[in-house]
Amino acid sequence: MADISTGNVRVEEFDVVIVGAGGAGLAAAVQTGQAKLKTAVISEVYPTRSHTVSAQGGINAALANMDEDYWIWHMYDTVKGADYLGDQDAIEYFTKNAPKTILELEHWGMPFSRTEEGKIYQRAFGGQMRNFGEDIAHRACAVADRSGHSLLHTLFERTLRPDIAPYVSYYSEYYAMELFRDEETGAAVGVLAWDMVNGGFHLFIGYAVIFATGGNTRNFRTNTNAHVNAGIGWTMCLKAGLPVKDPEFVQFHPTGIYGVGNLITEGVRGEGGYLLNSKGERFMKKYAPHVLDLASRDVVSRSMAMEVMEGRGVGPKKDHCLLKLDHLGRDFIMDKLPGIWELAYKFVGVDCTKEPIPVQPTAHYHMGGIPTNVNAEVVTYDGEKEIPVPGLYAAGECACPSVHGSNRLGCNSLLDLVVTGKLAGANAAKWIIEDKPVFPNPPIEFVADKYGKETIERVKAYFDGGPGTIKMDDIWEDMRDTMQENMSVFRIEKMMAKEVEILKGYEEKFKEVGLTDKSHTFNTELAEIFDLESLIYVSRVETEAALARKESRGAHSRDDYPERDDANWMKHTFATMGKDGNVEIQYVPVRTKPLTAPTFQPKKRVY
Numbered sequence: 181m182a183d184i185s186t187g188n189v190r191v192e193e194f195d196v197v198i199v200g201a202g203g204a205g206l207a208a209a210v211q212t213g214q215a216k217l218k219t220a221v222i223s224e225v226y227p228t229r230s231h232t233v234s235a236q237g238g239i240n241a242a243l244a245n246m247d248e249d250y251w252i253w254h255m256y257d258t259v260k261g262a263d264y265l266g267d268q269d270a271i272e273y274f275t276k277n278a279p280k281t282i283l284e285l286e287h288w289g290m291p292f293s294r295t296e297e298g299k300i301y302q303r304a305f306g307g308q309m310r311n312f313g314e315d316i317a318h319r320a321c322a323v324a325d326r327s328g329h330s331l332l333h334t335l336f337e338r339t340l341r342p343d344i345a346p347y348v349s350y351y352s353e354y355y356a357m358e359l360f361r362d363e364e365t366g367a368a369v370g371v372l373a374w375d376m377v378n379g380g381f382h383l384f385i386g387y388a389v390i391f392a393t394g395g396n397t398r399n400f401r402t403n404t405n406a407h408v409n410a411g412i413g414w415t416m417c418l419k420a421g422l423p424v425k426d427p428e429f430v431q432f433h434p435t436g437i438y439g440v441g442n443l444i445t446e447g448v449r450g451e452g453g454y455l456l457n458s459k460g461e462r463f464m465k466k467y468a469p470h471v472l473d474l475a476s477r478d479v480v481s482r483s484m485a486m487e488v489m490e491g492r493g494v495g496p497k498k499d500h501c502l503l504k505l506d507h508l509g510r511d512f513i514m515d516k517l518p519g520i521w522e523l524a525y526k527f528v529g530v531d532c533t534k535e536p537i538p539v540q541p542t543a544h545y546h547m548g549g550i551p552t553n554v555n556a557e558v559v560t561y562d563g564e565k566e567i568p569v570p571g572l573y574a575a576g577e578c579a580c581p582s583v584h585g586s587n588r589l590g591c592n593s594l595l596d597l598v599v600t601g602k603l604a605g606a607n608a609a610k611w612i613i614e615d616k617p618v619f620p621n622p623p624i625e626f627v628a629d630k631y632g633k634e635t636i637e638r639v640k641a642y643f644d645g646g647p648g649t650i651k652m653d654d655i656w657e658d659m660r661d662t663m664q665e666n667m668s669v670f671r672i673e674k675m676m677a678k679e680v681e682i683l684k685g686y687e688e689k690f691k692e693v694g695l696t697d698k699s700h701t702f703n704t705e706l707a708e709i710f711d712l713e714s715l716i717y718v719s720r721v722e723t724e725a726a727l728a729r730k731e732s733r734g735a736h737s738r739d740d741y742p743e744r745d746d747a748n749w750m751k752h753t754f755a756t757m758g759k760d761g762n763v764e765i766q767y768v769p770v771r772t773k774p775l776t777a778p779t780f781q782p783k784k785r786v787y
């Protein structure tokens with residue numbers, strides 16, 4: 181065990197340090213390993229336990245296996261789904277590269293479900309249309325309802341190939357805490373992590389750092405995220421003086437299991453399932469007469485909330501809706517949606533081949549994130565242009581290349597992981613190999629004198645100090661409730677302003693939190709203290725950015741500004757945490773010019 185009482189820190193040098201081993205981190209590792217760069221992949225959990233494993237529905241690409249389809253239709257849907265806040269150059273790159281990406285995954289062994297002719301099976305998903313909104317498209321390439329599981333294993337196995345494996349070292353069960361930047365150039369130079377199994381610190385130094393830390397909706401009472409999704413990538417950036425982009429846009433997925441939050445994939449509605457209110461009415465007919473239950477997620481979640489608000493909710497509290505799929509038949513459900521059957525049965529005792537599943541909107545995904553350009557480089561904004569941070573990249577859900585704008589379409593995220601993960605890995609490799617950056621670090625034996633001292637002292641104080649006067653759980657529990665109440669599907673100015681003050685209160689209380697478990701072996705309490713701190717940061721930027729955005733767009737819906745306001749708000753939020761602990765906001769124009777395609781001009785979004 182490394183002895184932290186004497187400040188003993190292990191230091192190791194790499195070419196590339198990747199934080200996160202979900203789909204995005206692994207897609208990056210394939211590239212850096214292939215480029216023969218010494219790569220460290222740090223993950224709080226074993227790679228194949230990352231949240232990507234739980235993705236159900238599929239991954240989008242206009243393969244046209246089931247019906248006519250083109251990337252430009254996929255691009256249009258993504259621009260529209262994003263409520264015109266997505267950057268159209270990034271969206272073009274993303275949708276154009278989708279078919280190639282899927283075929284590469286197939287060649288790497290991803291076991292897609294098949295059509296009768298042996299082609300990759302594709303299902304319908306919300307907001308995915310043919311011919312610029314005319315008809316429903318089948319675009320989500322699926323492996324039954326275990327698409328993320330297959331994707332993650334395919335990518336992981338790829339890194340184990342004999343030509344890649346020697347270059348990729350996994351540091352599983354390491355908890356990353358701090359990003360280091362060179363004082364002079366601002367370049368990323370490494371990361372400090374806690375070895376969860378043995379205790380003690382590990383300083384990972386590299387020419388490039390890639391963040392792939394995933395989502396962060398655990399600050400809401402009802403959410404779909406894994407335990408490890410605490411937004412640490414955002415928080416490490418905020419603490420290092422870097423911005424988070426568009427944090428106000430939190431996606432609520434319409435069909436979380438009532439009372440638990442676990443996800444029931446939109447693929448259920450894609451396969452013909454539909455929502456009902458307490459009167460047994462298929463209420464989506466009213467809100468999205470053309471595509472009904474396959475409208476985009478923000479629209480369906482708001483419709484469900486309206487039904488509940490108007491007294492047509494189900495159950496003793498009249499607070500949820502029902503998802504009916506028994507009419508699809510037992511054989512079909514067990515073949516195409518076996519994981520859904522299991523989830524509903526295990527969590528609420530419902531056999532969905534016979535009865536509907538009780539559902540409610542659940543915090544699911546973050547459209548915003550660490551701002552990146554089309555090379556997956558992390559950027560800041562100088563008032564006129566975006567400036568890349570040397571050596572720092574981000575990919576996957578923690579990043580914001582502005583593909584999803586203010587509302588992500590289902591099955592665009594798995595695609596995002598693979599496309600942006602690959603870009604981050606390939607561009608980091610290119611930078612190291614072609615530009616030959618110089619290490620700004622002191623010789624290895626002195627690195628620990630320069631970096632991480634404050635965090636190490638802080639952890640040492642936790643081990644040396646008492647249990648604290650405030651219990652961590654008290655803040656967690658309260659925060660989940662207040663965020664759920666004040667920052668949910670509908671947003672009200674007074675409540676958001678109240679939440680900002682409540683969050684400041686949590687920040688003060690957090691200072692009184694101590695550590696009760698003093699063990700160095702698997703001290704999950706220590707990790708949770710950092711998770712909690714991180715989610716307070718995340719909540720602050722989410723809430724303040726939402727309060728500042730005086731319009732309704734995508735997932736951000738305000739009662740006092742119910743309309744989208746393109747004249748004033750076609751701009752991205754860049755939020756930083758000032759030294760005095762205040763959130764500072766800059767605005768950056770949306771890039772409406774695609775690479776080669778014509779611009780899709782904003783128009784009213786109807787489904």
Ligand SMILES: Cc1cc2nc3c(=O)[nH]c(=O)nc-3n(C[C@H](O)[C@H](O)[C@H](O)COP(=O)(O)OP(=O)(O)OC[C@H]3O[C@@H](n4cnc5c(N)ncnc54)[C@H](O)[C@@H]3O)c2cc1C
Pocket residue numbers: 199200201202203204205222223224225227230231232233234235236237238239240327328354355356357392393394395404405406408409410412413443445544545575576577578590591592593594595597
């Ligand atoms: C239940 C569910 C179903 C979904 N279904 C679909 C779908 O069908 N289609 C689709 O397109 N999208 C889907 N999504 C969204 C999509 O799966 C996620 O956005 C995506 O998997 C995120 O991948 P990632 O690689 O960015 O992060 P993750 O897979 O979440 O990985 C994050 C990594 O960061 C590491 N990490 C986090 N904190 C730390 C730390 N402090 N120290 C070290 N490591 C850390 C973790 O260990 C993990 O390895 C779904 C999401 C959920 C929650």
